[in-house]
Amino acid sequence: MTFQMSPDRQESGWLAANGRRIVTPMPFGIMGIVNVTPDSFYDGGRYDSVQAALERCRQLLSQGADILDIGAASSRPGAGDVSPAMEGQRLWPVLEAVRAQAPDALISIDTVHGATAARALELGAAVVNDISGCDADPELVDVLAQYRPAYILMHSQGTPATMQANPSYGDVLAEIKDFFERKLHFLTGAGVPETHIALDPGIGFGKTGLHNLAILRRIEEFREFGRPVLAGISMKSFFGYLLGQPVDKRGESTATASALLWSRGVFWHRVHNVGQVRDALLLAAGINGDMTCCQSYRI
Numbered sequence: 001m002t003f004q005m006s007p008d009r010q011e012s013g014w015l016a017a018n019g020r021r022i023v024t025p026m027p028f029g030i031m032g033i034v035n036v037t038p039d040s041f042y043d044g045g046r047y048d049s050v051q052a053a054l055e056r057c058r059q060l061l062s063q064g065a066d067i068l069d070i071g072a073a074s075s076r077p078g079a080g081d082v083s084p085a086m087e088g089q090r091l092w093p094v095l096e097a098v099r100a101q102a103p104d105a106l107i108s109i110d111t112v113h114g115a116t117a118a119r120a121l122e123l124g125a126a127v128v129n130d131i132s133g134c135d136a137d138p139e140l141v142d143v144l145a146q147y148r149p150a151y152i153l154m155h156s157q158g159t160p161a162t163m164q165a166n167p168s169y170g171d172v173l174a175e176i177k178d179f180f181e182r183k184l185h186f187l188t189g190a191g192v193p194e195t196h197i198a199l200d201p202g203i204g205f206g207k208t209g210l211h212n213l214a215i216l217r218r219i220e221e222f223r224e225f226g227r228p229v230l231a232g233i234s235m236k237s238f239f240g241y242l243l244g245q246p247v248d249k250r251g252e253s254t255a256t257a258s259a260l261l262w263s264r265g266v267f268w269h270r271v272h273n274v275g276q277v278r279d280a281l282l283l284a285a286g287i288n289g290d291m292t293c294c295q296s297y298r299i
Contacts, residue, residue: 014150014195014196014197014198014227014228015148015150015193015195015196016126016127016148016149016150016196017121017126017147017148017149018148020126022066022067022106022126022127022150024066026281026282026285027267027285027290028262028267028268028269028281028285029066029067029228029267029268029269030064030065030066030067030268030269030270030271030274030277030278030281031065031066031067031068031069031108031129031230031268031269031270031271032057032060032061032063032065032067032068032069032271032272032274033069033071033234033270033271033272034047034053034056034057034060034068034069034070034071034094035047035071036048036053036070036071036072036090036091036094037071037072037073037090048090050093050094050097053070053094053097053098054094054097054098054101057070057098057101057102057105058101058102060274061102061105063274063275063278064274064275064278065274066106067106067107067108067127068098068105068106068107068108069108069109069110069127069129069270070091070094070095070098070107070108070109070110070125071109071110071111071129072086072087072088072090072091072110072111072116073086073087073110073111073112081136084113084115084116087111087113087116088116088119091109091116091120092119092123095107095109095120095123095124095125096123099123099124106126106127107120107124107125107126107127108125108126108127108128108129108150108152109121109125109127109128109129110129110131111128111129111130112130112131112132112136112137112140113136113137113139113140114137114138114139114140114141114142114143115139117130117140117143117144117147117149118143118146118147121143121147121149125149126149126150127149127150127151127152128140128143128144128149128150128151128152129152129154129270130151130152130153130154131154131156131202131205132154132156133153133154133155133156133179133183134153134183134186134187141187141190141192142190144187144190144192144196145190145191145192148192148193148196149196150196150197150198151187151192151196151197151198152197152198152199152200152230153180153183153184153187153197153198153199153200154199154200154201154202154205154232155176155179155180155200155201155202155205156202156205156206157169157205157206157207158206164206167206167207167208167211169211172207172211172214172215173214173215173218173221176201176202176215176222177221177222177224180199180222180225181225184197184225184227194227197227198227198228198229198230198268199222199225199227199228199229199230200229200230200231200232200270201215201219201222201229201231202232203215203216203231203232203233203236203238204232204233204236204237204238209237209238209241209242212236212238212241213238213242216231216233216257216261219231219261219264219265219266220264220265220266223265228267228268229265229266229267229268230266230267230268230269230270231258231261231266231268231269231270232270233254233257233258233261233269233271234250234254234270234271234272234273234277235247235250235251235254235272236250239253239254239257251272251273251276252276254271254272254273254276254277255273255276255277255279255280256280258271258277258280258281259280259281259283259284260284262281262284262285263284263288269281
């Protein structure tokens, strides 16, 4: 395996509304997952009350999360769509509570719906994390062009309800690259600034275990688009495929894989176990020579 040095720290910044640059104090970025859903694959039902979700946000921020990624619709395999009305019923009290208790927190909204994204941005969110690549709701493109938030463009083959039925590719890397090229051209043509977009190859979204490993093995190739790369591998089923681990035993594997992916040029990491992953990323950065992560130590 050929390791690469981490991307320059300035790659941590992609732009949000009003030209705001998203930067991090470390040479990596961590998105902490907050699922206000009853049925997410890992923690469904744990944070579906306002108080529980608020405590979860506080915990993730204390562990070093740079962004809170709050979602109200499960995207686990087999999950059905959730209406914007139901999303709002789950999201708005939580978002308002987080804004009141942690006004400086950087918030991402995990949604495929334009109406949900627009309201969340009006309430102070800065990032839209869309698993559909704007395919689920064409109105989302207009919201992105109008509000100009930071946007995570993710690849998926199919919808959560159907994506794991029979994933098939001729060349999974080539097809995802083609998807990113087409979508970047479409979005920028619709008025979404390219500087506001980060790329997520969509591990586990319409991919088999072998597809996921092929993507991770060559994930640095997505940097050729000149945009920050995000990996969403947290507790995913490919750990079960590769290591036989049940979902509640994948924390160490998630942290180890995140450190390996950072060494391949992945800046952003969307995870449940923020503290554990942060330690792994700090270790990887220190070993690779970024001593800014070691300022609290006498070396």
